[in-house]
């Protein structure tokens with residue numbers, strides 16, 4: 517019996533309705549993951565880290581018929597890496613660098629493909645507001661990308677501001693813009709569905725199995741975990757905040773920082789709910805970085821926590837993924853409350869919950885998508901997503917699969933090469 521037939525039969529080839537509550541999907545994916553564990557020690561490709569980028573990589577590789585093993589040190593999903601927390605903003609007028617826009621076009625297409633295959637809704641088009649002074653990097657950068665790639669951006673008149681976005685109190689000297697095609701994607705569900713689809717296509721996914729070391733000998737790579745030793749022809753490293761440990765040669769350019777997210781109760785709940793309120797970004801000229809947030813999402817559909825989510829996109833304290841202080845401080849909370857009181861008069865009544873998340877920052881805050889130096893194109897890495905990577909995970913997995921199998925990619929990733937810091 518062919519491998520894929522065996523796997524499909526042994527799992528009953530069931531796909532859980534993808535609108536199922538997250539807890540059900542979680543139980544289902546972990547059940548089929550445990551059934552996908554085989555005694556095999558040899559694989560075409562091993563993927564270290566089945567999170568945002570790794571789950572998508574396993575999916576793309578397995579779909580092409582390659583024999584794949586995905587190794588994840590925790591459960592799928594979990595809250596200790598970079599993707600936890602219900603929602604991630606997706607947008608195209610990319611202020612960080614216009615060269616990301618072609619990758620975003622492909623990322624949007626790939627999200628749609630996953631939605632079509634699974635029947636799930638993963639991308640929610642809420643529109644994204646941009647508020648900031650015209651000389652701020654957010655505003656200058658988004659116009660650069662929007663003009664270069666003809667991305668629709670609308671200026672909001674004072675009348676529209678008062679009628680549609682009256683939740684905000686914005687100074688007259690701030691630009692008021694909206695990207696109508698932007699919104700958010702749902703990270704936990706996406707990671708679960710990519711994992712589910714990878715397993716359905718024949719991948720083995722081992723959870724609670726930590727990769728301890730790897731070594732290349734000619735065209736064979738040996739991967740040692742805390743459970744077993746494996747061999748593969750190609751290795752893909754998608755280890756998020758642990759990437760610097762898995763590839764020590766790159767660790768100096770992958771700084772992990774502690775970031776906080778809050779879910780708050782606004783004074784007027786209804787006005788901030790999904791359907792009545794968009795995603796938003798505000799570049800407060802008195803503070804570094806950018807504040808951003810989401811509408812209140814119904815927990816029956818999106819899982820917890822309850823409330824309006826917001827965060828501050830800037831570099832938090834440098835930390836280590838295994839030793840980060842996950843307890844919120846008074847300062848973490850007051851930073852976000854101060855911002856709400858300033859820009860959303862009805863936005864804050866009380867704090868519901870605060871959670872810690874991790875960024876992995878490169879010196880220029882652009883990703884690393886490349887072969888690991890000195891490994892003869894046998895080892896590929898996707899890392900350093902610097903707090904803005906999730907929206908790309910649908911295309912990054914495809915790129916990782918291409919690089920691992922063919923040694924090249926059709927996507928324009930030259931600006932994300934690993935050598936640029938040396």
Ligand SMILES: Cc1cc2nc3c(=O)[nH]c(=O)nc-3n(C[C@H](O)[C@H](O)[C@H](O)COP(=O)(O)OP(=O)(O)OC[C@H]3O[C@@H](n4cnc5c(N)ncnc54)[C@H](O)[C@@H]3O)c2cc1C
Nearest residue numbers: 565567568569589597598605727756758873901905906907
């Ligand atoms: C607060 C916050 C807000 C964000 N907001 C946005 C946003 O709005 N839009 C956006 O696009 N992006 C956003 N991001 C960024 C985005 O979430 C990250 O860039 C993305 O999740 C990084 O994916 P990753 O695969 O590199 O890491 P992860 O998703 O963390 O995956 C890495 C995986 O590798 C596993 N692993 C590591 N080492 C090993 C090992 N040795 N053995 C086995 N498994 C291992 C880990 O357990 C983990 O599951 C945000 C991030 C944070 C923290």
